Amino acid sequence: MAKRVVILLFEEILDYCALPEILALSLTSKYLRERGKEYLRKAFTNLLGCWVDDPSEMSKLMIQTGSVLSGSNVLSFISRASHWTAQDMDLYVPTGQPATTMLSFLMREQYKRTTSAPPPNGAYLTIGHNIRHIHKLSKTVLGEDGVTSGTRSIDVVECFSQRSVLPIFCFHSTLVMNWISPTEIVVLYPSLTFNKIGLNHHLCKGTSASMLKKRLWKNKYTSRGYCSAESMAELERPCGTACPSLIRSTRDIGTLYVSLEEGKAAHSPPKVEWALLVGDIKGAAAVVPCGNPRCPRAANFCKLETRQ
Numbered sequence: 001m002a003k004r005v006v007i008l009l010f011e012e013i014l015d016y017c018a019l020p021e022i023l024a025l026s027l028t029s030k031y032l033r034e035r036g037k038e039y040l041r042k043a044f045t046n047l048l049g050c051w052v053d054d055p056s057e058m059s060k061l062m063i064q065t066g067s068v069l070s071g072s073n074v075l076s077f078i079s080r081a082s083h084w085t086a087q088d089m090d091l092y093v094p095t096g097q098p099a100t101t102m103l104s105f106l107m108r109e110q111y112k113r114t115t116s117a118p119p120p121n122g123a124y125l126t127i128g129h130n131i132r133h134i135h136k137l138s139k140t141v142l143g144e145d146g147v148t149s150g151t152r153s154i155d156v157v158e159c160f161s162q163r164s165v166l167p168i169f170c171f172h173s174t175l176v177m178n179w180i181s182p183t184e185i186v187v188l189y190p191s192l193t194f195n196k197i198g199l200n201h202h203l204c205k206g207t208s209a210s211m212l213k214k215r216l217w218k219n220k221y222t223s224r225g226y227c228s229a230e231s232m233a234e235l236e237r238p239c240g241t242a243c244p245s246l247i248r249s250t251r252d253i254g255t256l257y258v259s260l261e262e263g264k265a266a267h268s269p270p271k272v273e274w275a276l277l278v279g280d281i282k283g284a285a286a287v288v289p290c291g292n293p294r295c296p297r298a299a300n301f302c303k304l305e306t307r308q
């Protein structure tokens with residue numbers, strides 16, 4: 001009986017669930033797994049529809065160019081937070097033709113370039129962030145009341161390489177180390193993020209102006225019910241899979257990966273390795289201990305098990 005109710009009211013129930021619950025309910029049967037994916041694909045199209053008139057074309061171009069969304073928008077999407085929506089959208093695109101293709105599409109969508117800037121350093125990104133350029137676009141839209149006008153802003157973040165996700169590993173907080181595309185959802189710190197905890201990257205130390213910006217960012221998330229910690233020790237809990245000293249991988253058990261492709265079972269995402277407490281994991285000796293007295297690891301330089 002309960003299962004029948006879930007099947008009948010599946011989408012309505014999912015409207016009240018965050019991503020982990022959506023996945024848990026979807027995994028109860030093969031049929032619901034496909035409906036869960038369909039629900040998430042539709043939600044993704046709806047999200048794009050807040051920014052562009054032709055979300056299907058944008059989805060197609062994102063797949064073609066290997067572009068992903070990241071930032072506040074994605075945090076709102078995976079938490080299914082209906083009480084707040086992000087003011088702007090961050091689109092990560094590979095350099096060269098993919099960036100040109102996405103920018104041309106957005107110009108056709110009436111977006112105009114406001115500024116174009118090199119990547120900011122300090123408060124938001126750590127060294128080795130892999131960003132070549134940030135193209136800031138905006139357009140004026142009619143507000144919900146049909147009278148007043150509002151603005152839609154999109155930052156097109158052009159990455160140095162063909163892997164548009166690389167800057168995300170250098171973000172200042174684990175809360176925004178997530179991305180979505182028409183084919184996948186990836187959350188790098190689900191155990192913290194879905195408990196509304198963000199751990200700040202220790203390398204994000206900039207000028208006083210950038211520190212002020214960082215504080216404003218922190219306040220924005222605190223007001224949305226998230227807590228932001230400078231170190232794991234502040235949280236008074238074991239680090240688990242979110243230990244900042246771990247050499248992590250997009251394929252380990254600590255990463256939440258959801259394939260949105262129809263009919264396909266869980267895939268592995270492209271492999272990227274990183275560690276929160278070091279800029280470049282190639283020099284693994286530079287990984288520093290996490291400093292949490294409740295850290296379960298005697299040796300701090302280890303890797304998590306890879307997902308099956």
Ligand SMILES: [Zn+2]
Binds near residue numbers: 232243245295297
């Ligand atoms: Zn630890």
